[in-house]
Structures are given as C-alpha cells and as structure tokens.
Amino acid sequence: MKTVWVEGATGKAGKRVTAALAAAGLAVRAASRHPGVPTANVTPVPFDWADESTWAGSVAGADALFLKGLDVLDDAASVIARLIATAPRAEHVVLMSAFGVDKAPAAAPRARVEQAVRESGRNWTILRPNWLMQNFDEDDAVYARAIRDDDELYAGSGTHRAAFVDTRDVADAAVAVLTTDGHHRRGYDLTGPRSLTFAEVAETLSAASGRAIRHVDADLETHRAHFARSGRPDAWVEHMMELFAFVRADVFDGVTGDVRRLTGHAPRSLEDYARSACSCP
Ligand SMILES: NC(=O)c1ccc[n+]([C@@H]2O[C@H](COP(=O)([O-])OP(=O)(O)OC[C@H]3O[C@@H](n4cnc5c(N)ncnc54)[C@H](OP(=O)(O)O)[C@@H]3O)[C@@H](O)[C@H]2O)c1
Missing domain, CATH: 3.40.50.720 (NAD(P)-binding Rossmann-like Domain)
Structure with a gap:
C-alpha cells in the first residue's frame, strides 16, 4: 500500500x-x-x-x-x-x-x-488553490470569527473578485494526482466555478444562513487592525495585507477547468459550500 x-x-x-x-x-x-x-x-x-x-x-x-x-x-x-x-x-x-x-x-x-x-x-x-471557501467558517483569524460574532465579512477588496474554491475539491485533486498517472512535473490552478466579489460572498452566506452578513470594505489601516486582533504574529498580518493587495490587483480573478480535469466532477459552488458548512452562519 x-x-x-x-x-x-x-x-x-x-x-x-x-x-x-x-x-x-x-x-x-x-x-x-x-x-x-x-x-x-x-x-x-x-x-x-x-x-x-x-x-x-x-x-x-x-x-x-x-x-x-x-x-x-x-x-x-x-x-x-x-x-x-x-x-x-x-x-x-x-x-x-x-x-x-x-x-x-x-x-x-x-x-x-x-x-x-x-x-x-x-x-x-x-x-x-484560489482562496479557500472554508476560510469563512473555519479560520477565525481571517474571516470566521467576525462573521460568526458580528455578521461582518472583513475584506479590503473593493469590487475585485476571487474564484473561491471548496477545500473538498482541493482534497479530491490531491487524491487524483497521488493515485493516477500523468501528473509529474505539472502544476494545476484550482478554482471554484465562478469569480465573485466579497459583497456577493456576503449575500450568498446571508441567503444560506438567514442572517444579514455585510461586506466590510474599509481602509487598509482598519483591515490591518482587524487582522492584528487575531493575535497572530505581525508577519502573518503583513502577509494578509499583501494577499489583499493581490486581490485588488485581480490576481485571484480567474476560473480554470483544473478541478474538473483532475477530479472528473464540476467544482463545488459557494452555494454548495454555504449549505454544507454546518458551522457557517
Ligand atoms: N486559506 C486559503 O485560502 C489558502 C488558499 C490557497 C493556498 N493556501 C495555502 O495553504 C496553506 C494553509 O493551508 P490550510 O489553510 O489548510 O492551513 P490551516 O487550516 O491554517 O492549518 C494549519 C495547519 O498547519 C499546522 N501547523 C501550524 N504550525 C505548525 C508547525 N510549527 N509545525 C507543524 N505544523 C504546523 C497545524 O497543525 P497543528 O496546529 O495541529 O500543529 C494545521 O494542521 C498556506 O501555505 C497557504 O498559502 C491557503
């Protein structure tokens, strides 16, 4: 084995x-x-x-x-x-x-x-992988605590988009590359089926939960303070700030077919994720 x-x-x-x-x-x-x-x-x-x-x-x-x-x-x-x-x-x-x-x-x-x-x-x-959907309910430092406690999705993203991917599809892709041939010396870009603004994400989480979750799109210093409240090291806070600079540069705004190519099934949508995330608001 x-x-x-x-x-x-x-x-x-x-x-x-x-x-x-x-x-x-x-x-x-x-x-x-x-x-x-x-x-x-x-x-x-x-x-x-x-x-x-x-x-x-x-x-x-x-x-x-x-x-x-x-x-x-x-x-x-x-x-x-x-x-x-x-x-x-x-x-x-x-x-x-x-x-x-x-x-x-x-x-x-x-x-x-x-x-x-x-x-x-x-x-x-x-x-x-693009941004993981499970950040919304499993990663307190990034989004989950503010969503759960305050109905707030903190993301200094403006109206820029990301093609969030369900971590279950990342796992399915990992199984594919580890159990089938043809994946050596190859890279795969794993995304969900649609590129979404964070305001659209908040709408989808609200519809699934019956709550009114709002996208908080404040200035950079407000976001830095938000991430700093997580208690994570300064280097991680700066890493998050860099990631949101990439969001605003549209680095994450792209849908690929690699999840389907590797797994044989369509990537899960944010609606699929929101329905299945039992601790999702
Ligand atoms: N989150 C996203 O949206 C996203 C998207 C694309 C790529 N990524 C990449 O994925 C990675 C994060 O993956 P994830 O979101 O699955 O991680 P995660 O949920 O934050 O999990 C952290 C894991 O790292 C382990 N860990 C932390 N410090 C450790 C240490 N000193 N030694 C050994 N293990 C340690 C933890 O295990 P214990 O605490 O049990 O030791 C835990 O299993 C990052 O490299 C990130 O760039 C993330």
Whole structure:
C-alpha cells in the first residue's frame, strides 16, 4: 500500500486530504504538532516545522509527501528543501501552493518554495488553490470569527473578485494526482466555478444562513487592525495585507477547468459550500 505523509493534517486542507486519501485506500501519516488517534488507514505522527528533531521520524516510510508549505518564514524554501531531503524514500512531492504564485517574481518567497520543490530531484506536482471557501467558517483569524460574532465579512477588496474554491475539491485533486498517472512535473490552478466579489460572498452566506452578513470594505489601516486582533504574529498580518493587495490587483480573478480535469466532477459552488458548512452562519 502506498504511504503518503500529509503535513498540516489538522488544518483546513490537510484534514480533508488525509480523509480523502484514506478513503481511497492509501496509508496516511497525518503530521501535526497535535497528532490525534489512529483511524482506518491513518497514523497520526508528531511533526513540528520549528523542531527539526521531529522530522525524520515523522516522514519515515513515506512514498510521497503532501506539503502545504510555510507562509511567513523568510527561509521557507530552504526549510522545505531540508525537509524533503529528510525523506529519501519519497518519490513524489505534492505541494499545495497558492493561485497566482507561478506569475509572481522568482524572488518572491512562495515562488522560491515552488522552485525548491521543482529542484528537489523528486517527481513533483504543484496544486495552486484560489482562496479557500472554508476560510469563512473555519479560520477565525481571517474571516470566521467576525462573521460568526458580528455578521461582518472583513475584506479590503473593493469590487475585485476571487474564484473561491471548496477545500473538498482541493482534497479530491490531491487524491487524483497521488493515485493516477500523468501528473509529474505539472502544476494545476484550482478554482471554484465562478469569480465573485466579497459583497456577493456576503449575500450568498446571508441567503444560506438567514442572517444579514455585510461586506466590510474599509481602509487598509482598519483591515490591518482587524487582522492584528487575531493575535497572530505581525508577519502573518503583513502577509494578509499583501494577499489583499493581490486581490485588488485581480490576481485571484480567474476560473480554470483544473478541478474538473483532475477530479472528473464540476467544482463545488459557494452555494454548495454555504449549505454544507454546518458551522457557517
Ligand atoms: N486559506 C486559503 O485560502 C489558502 C488558499 C490557497 C493556498 N493556501 C495555502 O495553504 C496553506 C494553509 O493551508 P490550510 O489553510 O489548510 O492551513 P490551516 O487550516 O491554517 O492549518 C494549519 C495547519 O498547519 C499546522 N501547523 C501550524 N504550525 C505548525 C508547525 N510549527 N509545525 C507543524 N505544523 C504546523 C497545524 O497543525 P497543528 O496546529 O495541529 O500543529 C494545521 O494542521 C498556506 O501555505 C497557504 O498559502 C491557503
């Protein structure tokens, strides 16, 4: 049985990738700082990016790696290169990067992470999801707390659009590239079926929940203060501000056919997501 090591296995993407791979019959080593209990085909394993002594034991025996990477570390590319080197048996590395990184300057940190994976000497596949829909109900630091507590969707986006993708489709895409042939040395841009303004997102969440959720499109300093209230490090706050600069530059405004190409099914819509997100307002 093929063994896949999944990093960030308790996160929005990683937990769904773990479940989908296990359901597809692969053995999963589910890596995080908070490993839970084993389930069918899933072995939780301790892993901490900040503690290199945890790496070798965590990746041991893996035939493939699913990495979601590191966002706010200057030397993320070299850290990821060292991690891959720790897993000599892993023939295939799947990186969850982000939509638009292939168009970023080569010196941009995320572009350097992709480069490190391409130069790892392994077979590689890069998945580049657009903004994840599950941010709206699962990521308190970004959107979820303000939506849940105050009916407010904070996004300094103006009327610019993003083609939000359901994380379940990212997981289905990960299963496809890890279980079928033809995906080595390939990148895929994963989007939902429509590009939407954040005001349209607020309308859809309102319709699904019966509440009046409004898009808060304030000035940059208001948004910086909003993200700073999350308690996350300053570097993460600046990372969010950079992402919204990309939103305003229309980096995320593009629908692709890659979810259907990889999974054989249409990408889930925001309406599908809003109906299924049980903790969604
Ligand atoms: N969110 C989006 O809209 C979006 C869109 C496109 C691409 N991406 C990319 O996806 C990645 C984020 O994925 P996500 O949204 O699924 O993540 P997430 O939900 O924020 O999950 C974070 C995961 O990282 C793990 N983690 C945090 N610190 C760690 C550490 N020091 N060592 C080991 N594990 C650690 C956490 O595990 P424990 O706390 O259990 O250790 C958890 O499993 C980012 O690289 C981002 O660029 C995100």
